[in-house]
Amino acid sequence: MQKLNDFLSILDSYIGGGQWFVFLLLGTGLFFTIYLVFPQIRFFKYAIKMVKGKFDREGDEGDTSHFQALTTALSGTVGTGNIAGVALAVHLGGPAALFWMLVTALIGMTTKFVEVTLSHKHREKAEDGTIAGGPMYYMKKRLNIKLPSGKWLNFGKWMAIIFAVATVFSSFGTGSLPQINSISNSLWETFSIPHMLTGAVLAVLLAFVIVGGIKRIAKVTQTLVPVMAIIYFLGAFLVIIYNYENIWPSMVAIFADLFTGSSATGGFLGASVAFAFNRGVNRGLFSNEAGQGSAPIAHAAARAHEPVSEGMVALLEPFIDTIIICMLTGMTLLASGVWQEKHENLFQMADLAVVEGLYDDGIESDRQSLGAHVNGKKSLPLFTGNLKVTEGQITDEISIIHARSLAENVFLIQGNMPWTGEVPVVRGRMSPPEGVRVFGESLIHSAPLTTIAFSRSWLGEYGKYIVSIGLLLFAFSTAISWSYYGERAMIYLFGMNSVIWYKLVYVVGFFVASFVDTSIVWVFSGITIALMTIPNLIGILILHREVKSEVKSFWKEYAERFPDEKAPKY
Template sequence: MSEINQILLGLDQWLGSAFYFPYLLLGVGLFFTLYLGFPQIRFFKQAVNILLGRHTTHTSQGDTTHFQALTTALSGTVGTGNIGGVGLAIYLGGPAALFWMWMTAFLGMTTKYVEVTLSHKYRVTDSQGFIAGGPMYFMHRKLNAPWLAVIFAVATVISAFGTGSMPQINNIASAMESSFSFEPMWTGGILAILLAFVIIGGIKRIASVTSKIVPFMVLAYVIGAISVISFNYQNILPSLGSIIGDVFTGTAATGGFLGAGFAYAFNRGVNRGLFSNEAGQGSAPIAHASAKTDQPVKEGMVAILEPFIDTLILCTLTGLVILSSGVWTQKHTNQFDYSDMVFIQGQYSESNKKQVNELYNWLGGSEHSVKFYNGEISIEKGKMLTPDVTLINARSIAENVVFKVSNQKAFTGELTLVDGKLMDSNVIVVGDSMLHSTKLTAEAFNKGWFQGYGEYIVTIGILLFAFSTAISWSYYGDRAMTYLFGSQSVIYFRILYVAGFFVASFVDTMIIWNLAAVTVVLMTLPNLLALVLLRKDVKATQQAYIESSQPELTNKKE
């Protein structure tokens, strides 16, 4: 697992974590925002009206209503990114990472508008009579670039596992085990059966289920988040101040948090913003292509609401819960994941400013003198006796560390370390360290009016959010398979999808997140290229719609 994790991290350095990626993603969104005249502002009110059923009928070709298409796409984006992803972004980049998530969402509203409009315009009907759409179709039909369409479709199938299936059940299983002591394998097995039942019914059953789940889960999560923020109301303004104040400077070390520079906060914020709202990734257009309308621009307008709801509302609430509660700077007792642990040479302390700076540089990829420990360490009754060794877990100096065996008894003996990594996977390590992802968000929810019961809001939220995401991504994957191999291939994809969903319920968390980080970018890069190449097409489509809708729509039906 450690080797696989290192390979994924290596790939990520050339993709989502590369210096160019955030600029590329934001640059495309900024370009279209200016090129099309700020459609996320101009068309926002009309988007709401269309969603509410004004100016539209349901007699046009398609498989779903505007509302069902939006909730299906939202269920694909509102998931672990809103709960665990925000916790991961703040853990990695500090409060400023949330600001860059906001920027990704604002500009992403335009990107979503563009990709959905094109996807709906160039959709087709498959051999079974269902709508099939998405970037692979406008790449093929308009750009005449089937090679690019194939790259995108293959990346979509892979991403269905790396974004939609595996990280979702992994977070569900982790939350259920933490809150209710449910075995991850049982959680994965039960939900895999439910998932299979839903996706066998195709887009109409998927849309029916998501249109009922999404409004309920969003409302419940908002109420829970507000309960925590209101409990810590005195920290709201300081939290907002830290988000804005650290944007161009980075966040200094505070508490157990060892600090994060501007570049890291910027990169992680944009990266996590994409994982949350998927603007530019090309996934949501697949769902929106099924909507019943003869006006592609109208569906593009509806898509504007996605990043607004997903990131500007839900991710902001999660971020304020974490920041106002103060848990992001505190250490908490937890069982360490092997991928989060590394042993380094020397005794490091947070009270030593020079040592903290060294760790800061090491974690940020700058020049440093930190060295991994190689050799044996002695453990007696769970306590490490070997001097001049420091355990770093979850980017923090671990404290009160205890080594145990599988039956929870204290370990005694020698353990081998290679390049700072523990080689014996049978040893359990428990101690105090920073938390990240869903665990951090769950801890924050305990700091509100519901006290120790707040984590159950997160557990139920992640169950609904993540499960609905897995449902939607199964549809994205089967549309990609339809493009690549025809409708008959979908059944084989669904079998593998459900199997992967089950297996990921008991696989190391960080490996799943790192896999997702890689597969997201494998879709995004081809999609952004196609959008830029089709810039004139989308502008002409928008202008034609505006001219045909003059004077401004009032109560006229399409």
Template structure:
């Protein structure tokens, strides 16, 4: 698992974590914002009007209403990114990462408007009489770049597992085990059966389920988050101050949090913003292409609402809960994931400013630092590491009160082999106090309010609803990509594989799942961004005809 994780991290260095990527993503959003006259502001009100239209236009074709298309797309984006993803962004980049999530969302509203409009315009009716659309169709039918369309469609199939299926059930299983002591295998088995029953009915059944599920889960989460934020109202202004003061400087060290550079906060904020609202990835455009309307621009207007609801509302609520509760910089008792742990040479202490600076430089990938990985063996007596001159780092923080347990939960004694900072032994468990991230961080934050420890259960239920609905929608994205690549008959094989992957991910290491998701969503985004930029004149002409017809 460690080898796979290291491969994903290496690949991510050239994709989502590369220096160019956040600038590219934001640049496309900036370009369309100005080129199309600020559509995210200009058409915002109209988007709401179309969303709640009671009747379709005469002669309009499609499989879903505007509302069903939006809720299907929202169920694909409103998932673990809103709960675990925000927790991961703040854990990595500090409070300032939330600002860059906002920027990604605002500019992403323009990007989403473009990709949805073009997807609806170039959609096709398949042999099973359903409608199929998405970036692969405008790449093929308008750009005449079938090779690019194939590349995108393959990336969608991979991403349906890496973004839509696997991280969702992984977070559900973790939340169910932590809050209700339900074994991951049981959670995976039950939800895999439910998933199969829903997706076998295609887009019409998916749309009906998500149209009921999305509003309900949004209300539950909104009320829960507001209650925690209000409970910690005296920390809201300091939290907002921390967000804005670190925008261009990075987040300062606080408590167990060792600080984040501007580059890290910027990169993690944009990256997590993309994972949350998927603007530029082209995924939601596949769902919107099924909507009943004669004018593609009208569906583009509805799509503008998606990043607003997903990131500017729901992710902001999560961020304020985490920041105002103060749990993001405090250490908590937890069981360490192998992928989060490093053993380094030397004894490091947070009370030493020099030690903090060295660790800050290492964690933020600075070139000048003296941190070196430990190589050799650790002597363990009665569960305690007795080897001198070493420090255990877990979740980007100095681990404290560390205990090593064997497979039976008893205190371990003997030696642990460490290879280049990584503990090789697989039959042990290590626990102690360190920072936490992702869903675990959000769950702890929700317990710091009127609901007390019951807040953790609200997060678990929200994770269940959000993540399961995301898995449902992404199954549709994958089957439309398979339809484009191999025809309608291939869909059944995809659905079987999708459900199996969903089950397997319930019992797989959390960190690896998140790293896989980070890689796969970028594999979709890069070809899609290239395509919509190449089609900018087509988009401008489509919008102009729409405005002329209205007048």
């Protein structure tokens, strides 16, 4: 598992973790923001009218209403990214990462408007009579290139295939694996429910819902999304108000370290400007999926005769998902102070490194050395050899870094008893014998961190239940929606007969991910997100003129139907 995690981490550093990917994502959104003259601001009030059905026409073709399409797409985006993903971003980049998440969302509103508009315009009917849409369809139809010789190069066809294959993998990397992994971790943290039991029960429920197709999915998500939002909002506000004295310092911290990097504080060893920027944008994308091309698959099923009207509905998603919900999560983490505190936890080997010598993060020189190591500036010498353990205590002069912090009070147990023996370590990687677990105090991240934050209010330990219930609803609804995205991609690639096999593998993968290493799941997720996003961004950039033409056509019809309203001009 450690070797797999190392390989995936290297791959992710060149793809989704590379700075070029971040600039492609934000650059595309900025281009369309300027090209279409800030549609995320000018179209906002009209977007709300579209959700209410103002522009609908009798006989509009589709499988779902605007509201159902919005809630289905939101259920696909509002998930672990809002609870675990925000906590991971703050853990990695500090408070400054939240700023970049918000910037990503604001720009992403335009990106999502564009990708949904194009995908809705070029949707088709599947063999079973349902609507099939998504970036692969506009790519297939509009991205072929005419050569000087007069022949056509099937560029769009291959782009569509690459995107569809990436969508299938991303349905696991985004919709299945990290969702159930976060659910099972949270339920274990709160109720001590075994990971495997959680995975088994929810896998059965998942199978029941996704067998019913888009109409059953839409009915489930339009109920789940409002319920889960209300529960989560109440819990978050209680934490923020309870820690009211930290509200202003927390908001200042988000902006204070933008150009200097997040400074070291508590157990947090600091983060560079570039790292906070990269992680904030990366987690922002995971949360709202703007530019990824996933939401257009859900919106393609909406009843609408004008693609731009559905593009406006989609424009609301990053605002609700990231600007409102993610910011709420971020403020609970900062106001409660848990993001910089060390907590006792079960160490995951993929998050752990053994370095030679004894370090103390209370000593400034040691703190700087540790910070340089975790931020990749200057590595400390890694330990190789056998660690001697007596009655659960490591006797060698080494230090353990876990979750980007210096671990304290480390002990090893087998069953419920302290363990004695030797642990082989190769280049800092520990390989305990079967059944031996490593515990200690360190920073934590993902869902467990948000769970602890919610206990810092008048509700006390009961606050953890809100995260567990909220995460259960958030993440489960995401897994439902992503099964539909993967299903549509399978239909595009292999036809209707492939769907049953896809659903079977999806449910099995969902179960297995409930008890595998969290770090590996998140790294795999980052890779699959990038593999979907890159061809989609290239595609919408190529078709920028078509988008503007559709926008002009929409406002012309809108002005004719509602002459008393003052609409934006193009």
